[in-house]
Structure formats: structure tokens, C-alpha cells
Amino acid sequence: xxxxxxxxxxxxxxxxxxxxxxxxxxxxxxxxxxxxxxxxxxxxxxxxxxxxxxxxxxxxxxxxxxxxxxxxxxxxxxxxxxxxxxxxxxxxxxxxxxxxxxxxxxxxxxxxxxxxxxxxxxxxxxxxxxxxxxxxxxxxxxxxxxxxxx
Numbered sequence: 001x002x003x004x005x006x007x008x009x010x011x012x013x014x015x016x017x018x019x020x021x022x023x024x025x026x027x028x029x030x031x032x033x034x035x036x037x038x039x040x041x042x043x044x045x046x047x048x049x050x051x052x053x054x055x056x057x058x059x060x061x062x063x064x065x066x067x068x069x070x071x072x073x074x075x076x077x078x079x080x081x082x083x084x085x086x087x088x089x090x091x092x093x094x095x096x097x098x099x100x101x102x103x104x105x106x107x108x109x110x111x112x113x114x115x116x117x118x119x120x121x122x123x124x125x126x127x128x129x130x131x132x133x134x135x136x137x138x139x140x141x142x143x144x145x146x147x148x149x150x
Contacts, residue, residue, distance in 0.1 A: 039136075039137040042103035042137075043139070046141045047141055049100060049102070050125070050141060050143050053074060053077075053108070053110075053123050053143075054143050056077055056094045057121060059094055060076065060094050061120075063087075063089050063090065065089075066085055067112045067113075067120055067121050068081060068110075068112060069081075069083070069084070070110065070112055071083060074099045074110050076092075077092060077094040077099070078094070078099060080092065102125040102141075103125075104125075106125070106130050108123055108124065108125055109124040109126070110122070110123055110124075114144075117143070117144055121143075122144065123142065124141070124142050124143075125140065125142075126140055127139050127140055
């Protein structure tokens with residue numbers, strides 16, 4: 001004959017609540033660190049894309065003896081500009097895919113001649129907040145060294 005156990009099987013409500021509280025505490029500690037790493041990765045990705053644009057614009061310059069105008073923008077790396085300054089020696093496309101947005105989903109700002117680089121161009125991403133200036137994740141990412149970065 002089988003003996004029937006009188007001890008209940010499973011977890012008590014208190015045990016389940018303790019586990020939920022522990023998981024919540026671990027999540028609350030880990031989440032900000034994870035977001036910090038994701039933000040840093042976006043900034044690094046943005047800086048890398050700006051460096052790629054810079055190298056590609058230098059190739060454009062070698063072929064055409066000038067950089068695309070502000071009006072022509074980065075799109076001049078994909079399609080031959082139809083506006084002044086004209087580019088009879090255009091040898092593109094210099095970028096095969098569409099001009100990407102920055103990691104926060106906003107277009108890069110391109111100015112030529114640049115305010116910071118008057119003989120070439122400025123490329124700017126306004127960071128996570130999309131507004132000029134900022135610190136931390138909102139810091140502007142640019143193709144020149146600022147006095148703060150030096």
C-alpha cells in the first residue's frame with residue numbers, strides 16, 4: 001500500500017514574492033548600466049559614421065577639386081549633383097547605400113564650407129536630444145576637435 005505524503009508540494013506565496021523582489025532589485029541595478037553601454041555604443045557608431053563620411057568626402061574632393069555644397073549635401077556622394085558647383089569629373093557613387101540617419105534617427109548636418117572647418121566641411125549629429133550642445137548622451141558628435149576634447 002502506498003503511503004500518502006502530508007507535506008504540501010510547491011512554493012508558498014511568500015517564497016514567490018521574495019523571488020520576485022530579488023529579480024526586481026537585480027533588474028533595477030542592471031538596467032541603468034545596460035542603457036549606459038547602449039548610449040556609449042550609439043555615440044561610437046555615430047563618430048565612426050562621421051569618419052566614414054569624411055574619408056568619402058575627401059575622395060569626392062580628389063575627383064572634383066571641391067566638396068559638395070551645403071545645398072548639395074551628403075546626397076552628392078550617392079547621386080551626381082545637378083546644381084552648382086557642377087561636377088564634370090564626378091566618379092560616384094561614392095556611397096552605395098542611402099545616406100544613413102544618425103543612431104537616434106535624425107539626419108546628419110553637413111555644411112560646406114564649415115564654420116569650424118572653413119576650407120572643407122562640418123558634419124554634425126546633435127546626439128540623443130537632437131538639440132545643439134549638451135553633455136553625456138546628449139553631446140554633439142562632430143568631425144572636429146573642440147577645446148573640451150583637446
